[in-house]
Amino acid sequence: MANPITKSLISALIALFLISSSFASSDVPFIVAHKRATTKRLKSGIERVSVSIDIYNQGTSTAYDVSLTDDSWTKELFDVVTGNISQSWERLDAGGILSHSFELEAKVKGMFYGAPAIVTFRIPTKAALQEAYSTPILPLDVLAEKPVVNKLDLAKRLLMKYGSQISVISIIALFVYLVTSPSSASKGSKKKR
Structure with missing residues (x-):
């Protein structure tokens, strides 16, 4: 078993080392x-x-x-x-x-x-x-030769690339709108008393 004085001396040295290193690196x-x-x-x-x-x-x-x-x-x-x-x-x-x-x-x-x-x-x-x-x-x-971007060609390329996704999203949005909006046909089918 270690001597209590040696233990406390080692603990003090470790604490002093940690404190001095934190001061040295932070300032x-x-x-x-x-x-x-x-x-x-x-x-x-x-x-x-x-x-x-x-x-x-x-x-x-x-x-x-x-x-x-x-x-x-x-x-x-x-x-x-x-x-x-x-x-x-x-x-x-x-x-x-x-x-x-x-x-x-x-x-x-x-x-x-x-x-x-x-x-x-x-x-x-x-x-x-x-x-x-x-x-x-x-x-x-x-000073590079930068091609002139035609906006119509850019729109065509985007439509060709993402056209199918846009159409699917549009169809889903239209379906959700039709399901959630009140129907005018249901109002006309009520009988008058």
Whole structure:
């Protein structure tokens, strides 16, 4: 049987370890960045890409000297129309959100695969800058030939694909309506006294 002093010492060490690990892991910023890109055709041969990056601090302490850089948009492929591809802020409080957006104009036709944006920030307890990466974007087909969608052809294709389901649902709905609605024939069959 173990010594009671050894037992209490082991229990105290386990409790101290659990308390210190919870303090160590919970008192830091946790940066999550979400990057989105959408294309917009202005006229033939001109397409713009709108980029939006949201930075969230899901941690329990403030991140300082927050800096965002998105270098995946090379000058050979895109011109910056509005905004900057980099931005910096003094701080991001716990539970806070920062947003940055910019617009680019495409120069070259083809598929574009963007890399994640890089977010750097400083934690007061650490000397080195910390890094976080945003989510990557889906591939963009820049300046692609997009077929013109004829609404009549679209309606025909939908009718061909879902026509039988629509007709069955319509017949069931008509049957339910006829069964549940009062019949005018039953009113006329009553005898007058």
